[in-house]
Amino acid sequence: MMTLRKDTRPVTLGGLRLGGQERILIQSMCNIKTAKTGEVAAQINRCAALGADLMRVSILDDEDADSIPALKAATSIPLVADIHFRADLALKVIAGGIDAVRINPGNIGDESKIKAVLDAAKAKHIPIRIGVNGGSLDASLDPNLTRGEALIASAKKHVAICEKFDFHDLVISLKGSSVKETVDAYRLAAEAFPYPLHLGITEAGPMETGLIRSAAGLSPLLLEGIGDTIRISLSEDPEEEVKAAKRLLHDLGLYPNFPTFISCPTCGRTEVDLLPLAKKVRAYLEDHNIAKTVAVMGCVVNGPGEAKHADVGIAGGKGHFVLFKKGQIVKTISEEEAFATIVEALEK
Numbered sequence: 503m504m505t506l507r508k509d510t511r512p513v514t515l516g517g518l519r520l521g522g523q524e525r526i527l528i529q530s531m532c533n534i535k536t537a538k539t540g541e542v543a544a545q546i547n548r549c550a551a552l553g554a555d556l557m558r559v560s561i562l563d564d565e566d567a568d569s570i571p572a573l574k575a576a577t578s579i580p581l582v583a584d585i586h587f588r589a590d591l592a593l594k595v596i597a598g599g600i601d602a603v604r605i606n607p608g609n610i611g612d613e614s615k616i617k618a619v620l621d622a623a624k625a626k627h628i629p630i631r632i633g634v635n636g637g638s639l640d641a642s643l644d645p646n647l648t649r650g651e652a653l654i655a656s657a658k659k660h661v662a663i664c665e666k667f668d669f670h671d672l673v674i675s676l677k678g679s680s681v682k683e684t685v686d687a688y689r690l691a692a693e694a695f696p697y698p699l700h701l702g703i704t705e706a707g708p709m710e711t712g713l714i715r716s717a718a719g720l721s722p723l724l725l726e727g728i729g730d731t732i733r734i735s736l737s738e739d740p741e742e743e744v745k746a747a748k749r750l751l752h753d754l755g756l757y758p759n760f761p762t763f764i765s766c767p768t769c770g771r772t773e774v775d776l777l778p779l780a781k782k783v784r785a786y787l788e789d790h791n792i793a794k795t796v797a798v799m800g801c802v803v804n805g806p807g808e809a810k811h812a813d814v815g816i817a818g819g820k821g822h823f824v825l826f827k828k829g830q831i832v833k834t835i836s837e838e839e840a841f842a843t844i845v846e847a848l849e850k
């Protein structure tokens with residue numbers, strides 16, 4: 503059953519719609535200085551090939567901002583410029599053809615600067631993402647607020663400035679590094695704002711912790727229909743973030759065109775070398791984007807039955823495997839033949 507999405511006011515980035523009832527977009531962020539245009543473009547293109555819908559780049563200085571036209575020419579997915587405090591850089595990247603800007607209007611100076619950025623964005627139909635981060639909350643906020651309430655209060659300040667200037671092409675994020683606080687904040691945001699929400703757990707750590715934190719935080723929200731775009735923040739290269747986002751959305755039933763891979767944890771019954779094979783098969787499926795269900799199981803006692811919905815599977819015996827399809831055993835194969843037999847069965 504499809505999750506009912508909370509309806510939000512869609513925005514458009516480089517021809518891509520974000521929000522409303524559109525599919526949930528996957529994004530990541532480049533981890534190379536933006537002025538290194540060739541390297542950044544190559545990273546963006548790798549992420550796009552893996553399934554990123556949009557990518558964010560940091561704009562720290564004029565050199566970075568000046569590289570946007572060349573970066574746009576060398577890439578094909580929408581790009582978001584991440585800018586703090588400097589309205590002049592926002593104006594420069596908007597003129598340079600950027601597709602969206604992440605900037606917090608309350609932090610860029612007096613009203614004339616804010617108005618200039620909002621007017622420039624409006625003239626080019628570019629959305630602005632207001633990104634509130636738990637690590638840099640406004641010191642003037644009421645200290646009695648919970649962290650979730652403080653994130654919302656901070657976002658409301660920035661949103662009010664935009665609305666005062668009749669600017670409504672907004673996307674909002676409220677990232678904290680605590681799962682509970684971030685989930686609370688996004689639930690409040692879904693009630694408080696009509697704008698699309700960018701979901702993420704910030705500073706979630708390397709793969710081992712980051713995947714768990716992000717899945718723990720994003721899953722309840724996505725299952726409640728909250729969230730229009732996601733980033734799985736990892737202390738890894740952005741390619742890993744894109745792969746992780748696809749896996750999470752797929753497991754929640756929100757990204758259908760993706761492999762479903764099943765493998766057992768192994769136990770005392772396992773009499774084959776299962777773990778390397780499981781990793782190899784999963785990588786093959788994802789690398790070739792084979793949207794089928796494949797099972798790699800340790801034994802024939804439970805294997806085919808536990809994975810009876812698999813299109814193709816193998817289950818271990820004593821130094822050999824049996825091939826099964828839809829839970830029915832087809833033939834016996836050696837351990838050496840296992841990987842090639844799965845590939846052949848998938849090709850058929």
Ligand code: SF4
Nearest residue numbers: 766768769772800801
């Ligand atoms: S499928 Fe067989 S080997 Fe794997 S965990 Fe279950 S019982 Fe153990």
